Amino acid sequence: MAGESTSKTRPNGRDRLLAAAAQLFNRLGYASTSVREIVEAAGVTKPVLYHYFGSKEGIYREIVGHTLKHFEDSLRAFRERAGSARERIRHLCNEAFSLFLEHKDEVRLMYSVYYGPPQGAPPFDFDAFYRSYVTAIREVVEEGMRVGEFRRGNAEAAAWALVGGVSVALESHLCETAGNIDRRGLNEILNVILSGIEKTRTKRD
Amino acid sequence: MAGESTSKTRPNGRDRLLAAAAQLFNRLGYASTSVREIVEAAGVTKPVLYHYFGSKEGIYREIVGHTLKHFEDSLRAFRERAGSARERIRHLCNEAFSLFLEHKDEVRLMYSVYYGPPQGAPPFDFDAFYRSYVTAIREVVEEGMRVGEFRRGNAEAAAWALVGGVSVALESHLCETAGNIDRRGLNEILNVILSGIEKTRTKRD
Numbered sequence: 001m002a003g004e005s006t007s008k009t010r011p012n013g014r015d016r017l018l019a020a021a022a023q024l025f026n027r028l029g030y031a032s033t034s035v036r037e038i039v040e041a042a043g044v045t046k047p048v049l050y051h052y053f054g055s056k057e058g059i060y061r062e063i064v065g066h067t068l069k070h071f072e073d074s075l076r077a078f079r080e081r082a083g084s085a086r087e088r089i090r091h092l093c094n095e096a097f098s099l100f101l102e103h104k105d106e107v108r109l110m111y112s113v114y115y116g117p118p119q120g121a122p123p124f125d126f127d128a129f130y131r132s133y134v135t136a137i138r139e140v141v142e143e144g145m146r147v148g149e150f151r152r153g154n155a156e157a158a159a160w161a162l163v164g165g166v167s168v169a170l171e172s173h174l175c176e177t178a179g180n181i182d183r184r185g186l187n188e189i190l191n192v193i194l195s196g197i198e199k200t201r202t203k204r205d
Numbered sequence: 206m207a208g209e210s211t212s213k214t215r216p217n218g219r220d221r222l223l224a225a226a227a228q229l230f231n232r233l234g235y236a237s238t239s240v241r242e243i244v245e246a247a248g249v250t251k252p253v254l255y256h257y258f259g260s261k262e263g264i265y266r267e268i269v270g271h272t273l274k275h276f277e278d279s280l281r282a283f284r285e286r287a288g289s290a291r292e293r294i295r296h297l298c299n300e301a302f303s304l305f306l307e308h309k310d311e312v313r314l315m316y317s318v319y320y321g322p323p324q325g326a327p328p329f330d331f332d333a334f335y336r337s338y339v340t341a342i343r344e345v346v347e348e349g350m351r352v353g354e355f356r357r358g359n360a361e362a363a364a365w366a367l368v369g370g371v372s373v374a375l376e377s378h379l380c381e382t383a384g385n386i387d388r389r390g391l392n393e394i395l396n397v398i399l400s401g402i403e404k405t406r407t408k409r410d
Contacts, residue, residue, distance in 0.1 A: 029234070029322035108320060115379060116317035117234035127380060134384075157393035160386065164369030164394065171372070174320060175332060179339075181365065188362035189369065196401030 014052045016042040018066070021059045022105040026112065030060060031119040057122050064124045067106040070099050071129060075136050085144030086194055089137060090187070093166045096133075097186055100170050108174050137162050141197065150197045158197045165189040219257045221247040223271070226264045227310040231317065235265060236324040262327050269329045272311040275304050276334060280341050290349025291399055294342060295392070298371045301338075302391055305375050313379050342367050346402065355402045363402045370394040 011019065020041035024033045035056050039046050053059040078092040100107055113121050138159035144150035150158075169181040169189065181189070216224065225246035229238045240261050244251050258264040283297040305312055318326050343364035349355035355363075374386040374394065386394070 025322075027322055029236075029324065031234075032322070112317070112321035115313060116321040117230075117232055117237070119234065130380070131384070154393045154397070157390065158397050160373050160390070161366065161370050161394045161397045164371075164373035165366050166369075167372055167376070168365050168369035175335070179336070185362065185365070188359045189366045192359070192363050192366045192401040193398055194401070196397040196399070 013042065013044045013048050017044060017049055017052065017059060018063055019105070021056075022063050022109055025060065025063075025109050026105060029116075029119055030113065030121040061122055061124075063106050064110060067103045067110065068124070068126075068129055070103065071096065071133070074099055075133060078136055078140075085140050085147070085149050086198065088140050089144075089162060089194070090190055092137065092140075093162065093186065093190055094183065096166055097169060097183065101173065104173060107170070111174065134159050134163055144197070148199060151199050153197065158193070161193045161196070162190065165193055218247065218249045218253050222249060222254055222257065222264060223268055224310070226261075227268050227314055230265065230268075230314050231310060234321075234324055235261075235318065235326040266327055266329075268311050269315060272308045272315065273329070273331075273334055275308065276301065276338070279304055280338060283341055283345075290345050290352070290354050291403065293345050294367060294399070295395055297342065297345075298367065298391065298395055299388065301371055302374060302388065306378065309378060312375070316379065339364050339368055349402070353404060356404050358402065363398070366398045366401070367395065370398055 017038060021033070021038045024037055024041060028037075033056070035046060035049060038056070038059065039049050042049075049059065053062055074092070074095045078088065078095070081088050081091065083091070110124075110126060113119070113124075114126055138155050141150060141155040141158045141162075145152050145155060166186065169186040172179060172181040222243060226238070226243045229242055229246060233242075238261070240251060240254060243261070243264065244254050247254075254264065258267055279297070279300045283293065283300070286293050286296065288296070315329075315331060318324070318329075319331055343360050346355060346360040346363045346367075350357050350360060371391070374391040377384060377386040
């Protein structure tokens with residue numbers, strides 16, 4: 001929820017608007033959601049929405065922008081982080097997973113707009129973010145290969161495998177299946193993949 | 206394209222209707238697409254659509270059902286296949302990738318309905334298919350562990366890692382990024398993951 005991420009107390013009108021809009025856009029679609037429905041769900045009046053966001057488009061931009069900014073901050077911190085390649089990769093993947101779970105409605109909305117009909121929603125450059133995410137992981141894999149922590153090989157393929165592992169874990173929470181992958185499950189998936197590239201394989205079982 | 210999968214010559218009215226509907230549902234959304242738009246795009250008259258599919262709902266059910274059936278047939282063939290666990294896994298993942306590329310419009314539509322607002326589209330049990338896909342891979346991983354081809358460990362995590370590898374390759378074709386993952390890329394991703402579970406690691410470089 002957007003509200004939870006900025007305030008520990010009862011979310012204020014701005015945060016309630018963000019959370020209500022994300023839920024309504026998911027349930028009804030961006031095009032079919034009205035400003036009236038958003039303000040009613042948030043328990044505020046229209047001028048409050050116009051004050052903070054200017055328009056329905058503005059609130060949508062804020063939801064997506066706010067979520068992407070969180071992910072981008074986490075990538076930046078990752079780039080500056082010390083530690084072994086293995087540790088850094090595990091840290092980033094766990095961080096991405098946590099951020100995602102905190103912003104589930106927002107991420108589902110991004111998936112929906114990305115894969116679905118545009119519905120007149122303003123475009124956002126999810127591809128640019130995704131590329132920098134894969135690149136950041138690939139660079140750490142390459143560094144691990146250079147310093148001999150990982151076996152030499154196809155760093156790009158290893159990065160994709162890691163991204164895929166995080167994605168299945170995330171997507172298991174967007175699907176309404178019985179089998180959600182939890183943090184422990186994510187780390188066991190990462191173990192399999194890291195075992196594939198490490199010089200000395202992690203002992204298992 | 207639905208048309209290409211059933212006929213090598215110019216697709217007939219039925220197949221043109223399926224292809225046109227899948228494209229329009231993607232571009233405009235299920236709810237916003239009219240029967241008139243579908244028949245015009247397919248170059249047929251309304252009675253032709255009603256004859257084959259009964260309604261817009263009927264054509265949607267056929268698109269999704271037809272695509273899932275292809276994937277289910279491929280899973281069934283996989284279950285009966287002989288060979289090493291490694292070979293069978295690689296075969297299934299490559300088969301899923303090919304089927305997907307042949308049904309790109311249909312898969313994108315399924316993603317869009319799955320993650321997006323329901324839009325009044327009839328539900329389909331994508332989760333059941335997804336579960337049987339993950340289970341089939343897990344069973345072969347378990348068999349590989351039993352016969353000593355793979356190291357003993359968490360077969361579920363290995364199955365998820367493999368599913369994740371296939372998903373990132375598929376999704377790279379749904380995204381409009383520069384970097385699509387081709388068949389060779391997919392197999393290098395699978396190599397990384399299989400190296401993580403194999404007793405004797407595949408040589409890389």
